[in-house]
């Protein structure tokens with residue numbers, strides 16, 4: 001069903017079930033986000049996507065990645081108040097991920113260059129690095145890759161993302177999807193010596209070579225795709241692009 | 244652990260994955276902790292990823308992933324019990340059982356734990372031994388209780 005509403009005074013249309021953030025972006029409005037990706041379920045963890053939404057005469061500031069479009073709402077994507085709130089949220093996030101370039105860049109856009117807050121101590125069990133607990137890696141691995149290698153473990157100051165038993169997750173196919181979506185670039189994904197490594201999870205897998213001896217993807221990943229999509233046994237004789 | 248026991252527990256819940264939490268609790272009741280092989284087994288049987296079970300097991304305080312003793316001594320350290328000398332009781336039990344609070348004896352007989360208020364403050368200081376609540380406890384009574392358990396184990 002088509003839903004009609006306004007963003008910054010501009011009349012827009014979307015399908016019911018769409019999120020405000022995706023619709024706004026489709027119309028070219030700029031809303032920052034760290035924990036959002038179109039392809040996975042919204043999670044509302046980072047609070048950076050705050051906007052102002054007026055519904056039935058009531059105005060409130062709310063996250064819009066997990067706000068479904070509604071007929072007749074008015075969305076404002078930027079204002080002094082929104083700016084102030086986003087700056088505050090970013091200052092908190094910067095304290096968690098002071099070395100993460102993408103976070104630093106976004107925070108700087110809101111005038112935040114240093115955080116007044118202390119960096120949270122890593123829990124006893126796991127290293128946090130620059131993880132901001134946005135859960136994108138978990139959602140991508142669960143919903144898209146569907147191997148469920150990752151989850152949130154522990155709680156409180158001990159909370160972190162990773163494989164079960166804080167070990168290298170055995171179901172990880174080293175596809176790199178989590179590293180690709182991570183908003184703080186804190187997972188780390190490299191290919192070297194015929195191995196593919198997902199650093200944060202400690203997962204290393206040997207790569208399959210194509211006919212010309214060029215490594216192009218982890219064996220385990222290819223095997224998984226073959227099983228999942230019922231591909232012929234010799235499908236990977238040639239690497240993608242050379243096929 | 245004997246995995247047929249896990250099978251029986253899963254069977255009790257008709258193999259229903261939405262009963263995962265209850266299944267984990269029942270397994271823990273049997274073993275006093277959640278053995279890794281049981282977690283793997285539950286994962287396969289219910290088709291729930293190990294990552295999710297581990298995530299749940301580390302979220303709830305009440306799950307234990309390391310072996311615990313056959314006998315669990317839990318000292319209440321809530322405010323009411325604390326002001327009535329719970330700290331001394333913990334130290335007493337540490338000496339008596341030769342294990343640090345939070346730990347398990349090498350022979351896997353005893354685990355010493357602390358909890359923050361179990362809602363029976365009027366009875367404080369309170370120690371729970373194998374699920375049995377002992378109110379207004381003294382070191383002497385604890386020594387006796389522990390000795391009883393030890394001789395019972397020795398006699399078995």
Ligand code: SF4
Nearest residue numbers: 141172173175176178
């Ligand atoms: S690299 Fe591993 S953990 Fe990351 S998304 Fe792929 S399978 Fe999941």
Ligand code: SF4
Nearest residue numbers: 131132134135137182
């Ligand atoms: S590792 Fe990256 S993607 Fe995963 S929760 Fe942390 S910040 Fe988010």
Ligand code: FES
Nearest residue numbers: 033044046047065
């Ligand atoms: S993008 Fe909306 S809360 Fe993170």
Ligand code: FES
Nearest residue numbers: 319321324363364
């Ligand atoms: S403080 Fe011990 S039962 Fe409440």
